[in-house]
Amino acid sequence: MFIDQVHIHTKAGDGGAGCMSFRREAHVPKGGPDGGDGGHGGDVILSADRSVSSLIDYRFKHHFKAERGTHGKGSRMHGANGNDLILRVPLGTQVRHYDEETREAGELIADLTHEGEQVVVAKGGQGGRGNIHFVTPTRRAPAFAELGVPAEESWIELEMKLMADAALVGMPSVGKSSLIARMSAARPKIADYPFTTLVPNLGMVRTEEHSFVVADIPGLIEGAAEGKGLGHEFLRHIERTALILHVIDASGSYEGRDPVEDYRQINDELARYAKELIERPQIVLVNKVDIPGTDEVVARIREYVHAQALRAVGGNEYDEAFNPPQVFCVSAATGQGIDALIAATAQKVFELRVAAQELEAQDVQYGKVWELKRQERDRQFVARKLGGGVFTIEGKAVERMVIQTEWDNEEAIAFLQHRLERMGVEKALVQAGARDGDEIRILGRAFGFQVTGVYEDEA
Ligand SMILES: Nc1nc2c(ncn2[C@@H]2O[C@H](COP(=O)(O)OP(=O)(O)OP(=O)(O)O)[C@@H](O)[C@H]2O)c(=O)[nH]1
Ligand SMILES: [Mg+2]
Incomplete structure (x- = not known):
């Protein structure tokens, strides 16, 4: 089961009360104030962890609570702080406020996409200060202390967005599931009718140098960006995939389609859903080349892909930005071209990761942003x-x-x-x-x- 959305209730720990107390000594009738502070209540913190692959832990248990702080005591004794409760979530988890009554998700609290990235979802109550803190020149014997702050509690929605390095995207039945099965150990359902794949499948591809995660996204159809068919859901899943593996059926078999037209339409859908998606790097996979008579289609696709890339830079082949996507001829049926495809994908994924890390390194606030927003x-x-x-x-x-x-x-x-x-x-x-x-x-x-x-x- 692919679980990608859960609702949980989190409650931090209450703060302990500060103490109001005065020193008692044998020969001093009234000693100075000596009430200690209450301990702070623990926070409930979400922490992104690469080793967690789903939200299944939150499917059946919904209530999570951190420890409370204990009360301060006389003789300047502090109460103990409550322990934080750290909930580990997969990379790619978005956190939102959630209204239990209307069952609606509210404001985005955080988007945890990097290893170790954290956010406090329920802040522990501060411990109250003991009366020793409130001495002033005119107030030698403060007869009050602070109460502890009650803990925050709230319902939140956790949604895991697929965090694959590369996503196989294309029309129904072009062979996306067959390709992920060839490339990785994933064993998705494969059939020759459209929309066989209903939920995205993930596969880990290991090469000698780098490993990467590839996702098999259910077939896109025309109008997906407007929510036709199952499209919208799926487009949402590839929002953060760095590389798109655009699969075309060289035989044009599904509904007797024209492969070049399919390629154009899928790119249109991507662009309509979000402009960034069409700017994302692609590798073009012309699949089913084991079927006789596909050479002509391959040639047309190469030509079209080249022409499109050239148009994007105003027809100037020497423009630095001219970077036509690589085109690979493959067959999920025979395994032809798969090794070369894996090597090229691994290389590209690696380059994209390096580029993303460089961007992160420039951002000094990175890692603190969600906490600063909360404050x-x-x-x-x-x-x-x-x-x-x-x-x-x-x-x-x-x-x-x-x-x-x-x-x-x-x-x-x-x-x-x-x-x-x-x-x-x-x-x-x-x-x-x-x-x-x-x-x-x-x-x-x-x-x-x-x-x-x-x-x-x-x-
Ligand atoms: N001859 C040939 N048939 C293929 C190849 N790849 C896939 N097929 C067949 O094409 C049909 C569809 O394959 P799938 O892998 O299910 O296609 P899909 O793109 O995942 O389809 P949806 O999940 O419905 O979007 C199946 O009958 C496969 O056996 C190939 O390289 N050569
Ligand atoms: Mg499929």
């Missing part, structure tokens, strides 16, 4: 006017601070207000039109608004 989403907040002098603030980081605050403790509330001001919340409120004495609501808690800074009023 950015986290810090965002919006100030909204509800009317009647009431405003709300919504945003993950802001809400977390509110959750961490002990509400029956005035000092803790004053501290929260100071933090909110530093984050720019006060400024945003002024800009939204808030005035002294208005009511501000965050997560159902209400504050009286008091402007302390000086801002340009944009309201």
Whole structure:
């Protein structure tokens, strides 16, 4: 079974509470504060791993939870941090928010395409700070500590997109499955009626120098880019394949078709689906050359492929960009031309890998991008006017601070207000039109608004 989409629920660990405590010594009536911090809750992290080949592990188990942090204690004792939970997923896994109720996938969280690439899907709650942190010259004995932050939890969708190095693409029945069987140990179903292949097959091809993965994509038909037949699904699978092995049936046997016309149509479909697909390097395979009388077709195809490449560079054969695809005559039936095809494909795949690595090396942020994006989403907040002098603030980081605050403790509330001001919340409120004495609501808690800074009023 080829499993490529699952939905799972992830929950990080809650943060432990900070401790409010004072030193007790025999001869000191009231010692200084000594409450330790709560431990941080563990994160749930997805990590791309080449040795994982499918999402099958997530098919039957849907709930994943990281460890919670324990509470801080007196004598400055920290609570223990909870362990992260690392979920290994195959290369080519896309991660999205998922709404359990509407069963709809939302925003893309990450696209894990490289070995070791990671993303936090549920952030563990921060441990609350103990009262030792809140000593100031005027507040020698802080009688409050922070609560731990509850963990994030959410449903996410994981979708694995095929990560083959090369994909066999062509009309139905041109021999794609027969070719993958010849090239690798894959044993797909082969029959002489169209659409025999319904899900992509993967095969590993080993050569002395390099190994590569080839995919047998179900037959494309005209109109595939518009979602006709099974086409759209399949085009989606080759979105990230670096090399296309474009298979043509030299005998034109399926519905008595013209092989050159087939070649043109498949390229049209690729271009219609996504412009990048047609710019992708191709190797052209003219298959079934064991059938007598195919020489004329081969000659026409060579001519057409050459002419197309020439047109792309404005007819100038000496243009540096002039790079017509290689054309191989093969027979999946007799094995003719298969060794040469494998060698050429391995070489091309290797070149493309080197080029991709060079691009990655230039990108210093690579590996951190998804985490940075997550942090950015986290810090965002919006100030909204509800009317009647009431405003709300919504945003993950802001809400977390509110959750961490002990509400029956005035000092803790004053501290929260100071933090909110530093984050720019006060400024945003002024800009939204808030005035002294208005009511501000965050997560159902209400504050009286008091402007302390000086801002340009944009309201
Ligand atoms: N004579 C000859 N027949 C071939 C060759 N390659 C494939 N065939 C036959 O062509 C028919 C279709 O082959 P498949 O490999 O199933 O073709 P496909 O492109 O995978 O077809 P779909 O999965 O339906 O898109 C089968 O009957 C094969 O035996 C070849 O090189 N020579
Ligand atoms: Mg097939």
